[in-house]
Amino acid sequence: METKHTPGPWNFDGHGINAKGERILKVQYQRHDGNGKISERFDADSNLAAAAPELIESLKWFVHIVENTESIKKLCLNDVGASVLIEARRQAIAAIDKATCTQA
16 A cells, blocks of 8 residues: 655654654644643653654554464454454554545
């Protein structure tokens, strides 16, 4: 599956998100803590956004492993607890679809 977003890795430099030294997103944050200071969440939210390409690749890898590993397939057929793994796969696919705008 080809992605439409700028390939990662991305990093947050305190003002925006960059990829390969190029600014791809300028970050503006309007939430203040009441004392005129930017909320602590600013850096956390920006770092989370910057991690998006790596998160998507990790989820794609997870889905691939779940779908293509014989031992996991056997587990899914024989273990009642496999429903947790099946649900994790479903959630991973939903997150990939949301992030890549390919929702079914």
